[in-house]
Amino acid sequence: MIAVDIDVLQSIMPRFSGANHSKQARIVEAISGKMQETLAKYEIDTPLRVAHFLAQIAHESAGFRTTEEFASGAAYEGRSDLGNSQPGDGRRYKGRGLLQLTGRANYRALGQKIGLDLEGNPELAAEPVTSLVIACEYWKSRNINRHCDRDDLIRVTKAVNGGLNGLDDRRRYLGKAKTALARVEALGHEANAKPNSRPVLRRGLKGSQVAALQEMLREKGYMVAIDGDFGPATETIVRQFQKNKKLDADGIVGSKTWKALEG
Template identity: 65%
Template sequence: MSQAAIITSIGDTLGNVLDSYAINTRFRIVHFLAQLAHESDGFCTTQEYASGAAYEGRRDLGNTQPGDGRRFKGRGLIQLTGRANYHTLGGKLGVDLEANPEMAAEPKMSLRIACEYWKSRKINPPADNDDLITVTKLVNGGLNGLDQRRDYLVKAKAALARLEATGVARDTSNADHPVLRRGSRGPEVADLQARLRAAGLPVGVDGDFGPATELAVMRFQSDKRLAADGIVGPATWAALPKGP
């Protein structure tokens, strides 16, 4: 399957799937995508290039039957390897991957496998801290390919910033919340200001995202241990008190 086909396939359901695993804040999304990009050779493959023969007889992977090495080779955007892991992940996803291992290479299934792995390794907290080292260790078990993972992270952050700047990126948990920043105006800004006041921050409710509102946002973000950049994206909206 081509890179374009893989990206198109996972793109159709990406937002909903990530949201279901709480991978729905700026840092969580960019770290997740950066790690997947490295693990999948830039989204060029959903299975390892090697045959899998090296895993033959690996009882630590549950490969106890002749041919298990090739049968249960690495598949997925974060590679699932070995009969035992196919059995376990399949059970979590409600599909029989052990009987149908090729399903793990299907892009949409690959995305779900990656999310289950991310969840099982509890990677959201270090992603929240923008901690590439810990995220990489949890994904890889070491720091293999760290430079490339860092490069992908930089690219992911830049791409998301461009989307936010154009208002394309929105809170996946509530499509009515646009990304706001200094210079934004309108009822969405008034809603933000009302929520900031509810959080105990003295800001006027005038629908104009000026310096005072930006400062209040940054104080709120700092208190919530979010990136204090003054930009109100998914993570900040999620942390704010609910509107009236």
């Protein structure tokens, strides 16, 4: 399980000022301490699953800026399909959570699952840690992990949103999440590696080690730019090199790929 801490969230989230910054900071600080154990509980526990989850909640929460729908909720008044049977239920059970929970019936059912009286105290759903659990429960109920495993942003978004609203924004967050998680994973490998061993490199990383990799590929006759940026072009060349060496062509430069490059 990749460590998802406040540094990862801060590398994904947009920058705000004033009141919006304060709201965002409160949410991020609260959920970062519980993110690791909560995601693990719901088996959101691979780089792709975590990246897609972070991308979706980042978009749905307006950049981790809110755990409550901006609209008043009046549009849900009288919605029997949501269980809103009493006057004022639309506003009372408006959307709350990092992936928003809406309607009296849904508040009741989700509250029973997590052991909180959300129907009697709907404002609890906007509490940051509870809002994270709500998002994970929704994720589990729709079996969204299976779409993450295929890296299928379209299906993930449809499962979350019902359509493709905000797809470009979700795609942007997904790219940032993948880069942040790749950096964390590489640092973890490097910390556990032997002093003279090479780090694991993959798409999204930058720096001198990437430049060294590109130089070695050039020496092997592969025309790749030496810019220290492990982008799509470098990944394509790495896959081709691995294929030619009869290695697993996953685009990730681990010990076997390094050995082939150094041979």
